[in-house]
Amino acid sequence: MIVNEFVNSKVQSIPPSASSSLNDIANELRAAGKKIVNLTIGEPNFDTPKRIKEAAYRSIESGFTHYVPALGVSVLRESIAEKLKSENNIEVNPADEIIVTPGAKFAIYLALTTFLEEGDEVLILDPSWVSYGPLVQLTGAKPVSVPLYFDDNFKITREKLEKNVTSKTKMIIINSPNNPTGRVLTKEEVKVINQFILDYNILAISDEIYEHIVFDNLKNISLASDPSVKENIITINGFSKSYAMTGWRLGYIAANKFLVKEMAKVQQHLVSCATSFSQYAAVEAFACEEEVNQMVIDYKKRRDYLVSELNSLPGFECRYPEGTFYVFAKVNYKGMNSEEFSQYIFENAGVLVTPGAAYNDNGCIRLSFAASMEELEAGVESLKELLIR
Incomplete structure (x- = not known):
């Protein structure tokens, strides 16, 4: 059976999601015991606020399941x-x-x-x-x-x-x-x-x-x-x-x-x-304004740390993002584009980022700081060991 004969041409024309695919790779490697720092995922590393979870329990118990x-x-x-x-x-x-x-x-x-x-x-x-x-x-x-x-x-x-x-x-x-x-x-x-x-x-x-x-x-x-x-x-x-x-x-x-x-x-x-x-x-x-504000405070600490550290490394030019939990850094290292540089730091430092080519900008990479400070620090140290010799 030739699968493409059955697949809608519109579906054939689109690529898989780069961010989802990279996160899947990270999960597979970690399951295999590989040590990597995953800075690709656009997902808060915080738990859902307790009051929301409790409201869900009450809703289910009350029969709101139809x-x-x-x-x-x-x-x-x-x-x-x-x-x-x-x-x-x-x-x-x-x-x-x-x-x-x-x-x-x-x-x-x-x-x-x-x-x-x-x-x-x-x-x-x-x-x-x-x-x-x-x-x-x-x-x-x-x-x-x-x-x-x-x-x-x-x-x-x-x-x-x-x-x-x-x-x-x-x-x-x-x-x-x-x-x-x-x-x-x-x-x-x-x-x-x-x-x-x-x-x-x-x-x-x-x-x-x-x-x-x-x-x-x-x-x-x-x-x-x-x-x-x-x-x-x-x-x-x-x-x-x-x-x-x-x-x-x-x-x-x-x-x-x-x-x-x-x-x-x-x-x-x-x-x-x-x-x-x-x-x-x-x-x-x-009603979770306090919880959201605390998350943003933590994100800002991570943002400030990551941008400051990246700007101290060769090959990076970063601005402080005004919102979200992503740094979109311009790369200028040995003539590499975003895909080449992303592959280079993954293979040699174990740091996984999303190449800017996925976002139609092959001169930058995206690093997520929706990760713990410990993981960000580990990623920065690995990059330092690779790029500063």
Whole structure:
């Protein structure tokens, strides 16, 4: 049997997730007894806050283990609406402008598959998260790269956007705080993006999954907080990163009711609904401000340590990320690109990182500091032994 004869051509055209594949490799090597430092994974190393877990136990014991409405349970949608109003300056009706989804990644796919058709184009600001392009391709649409650059700190300008827009452009994907660069949108950039969206009358996915993981008194600005463009914005968020709930697979969408109505139809057919008892437990997450703040304090300590140490090594140029738990470091070592350098430090220092080529920037590498300080220190010491001889 020739397998490719049966595989959808769109699936054949996409690569596997680089970050997931590298983490699988790390787990296999560790299971085999190999000592490595894994700085690839985008998962908090904290436990889910206790009060959320206890709420899940109560939900299960209370019998909340059956189907719920496709849009999500009302108590969670009401909590999300309150949160969006108070934290993001976005007003939505919880009855028909919010969908609870099985993860923010699925929320993105739900939006893409609902509104894109063959031949449509989607602007993606590169370097970008590894899944945006493949998810667009699975719909039959075309991802179009908008290159951003390390040397100007990945600044978004009207000129850069204009270079890549065409009559086929239907959507743009914005991610802030950004994976992998760690950038947080400025007020100026938000104005530029929103005016661009209005001028070309396109949809925008605003992926804000890292919104609470920000440093140095910065604050995430939601695109949909501008009433003039709100109807064009599909805001994506979830519980995985800020609340250390990756395995709970719970995200949400906020958008105008006409867009939500269409996305709800697709959700009904694909998954019916997000997990019932997880939704009831997630209501408790909005009371976990203290736990989230403590995580961010710890992340900042790790960030400061890692950037300082990397900048002392030959071959690295790092900025302090403004948000997320990633350092996106420019590499300049013996003429190696990101893939070659990543392989070199893995083979010779046992440090596993994600090459920037996975994010469409072959001059940088991504290092996650969602790891313990002990693991970060071990990784730095191994790099020192390799690079400083």
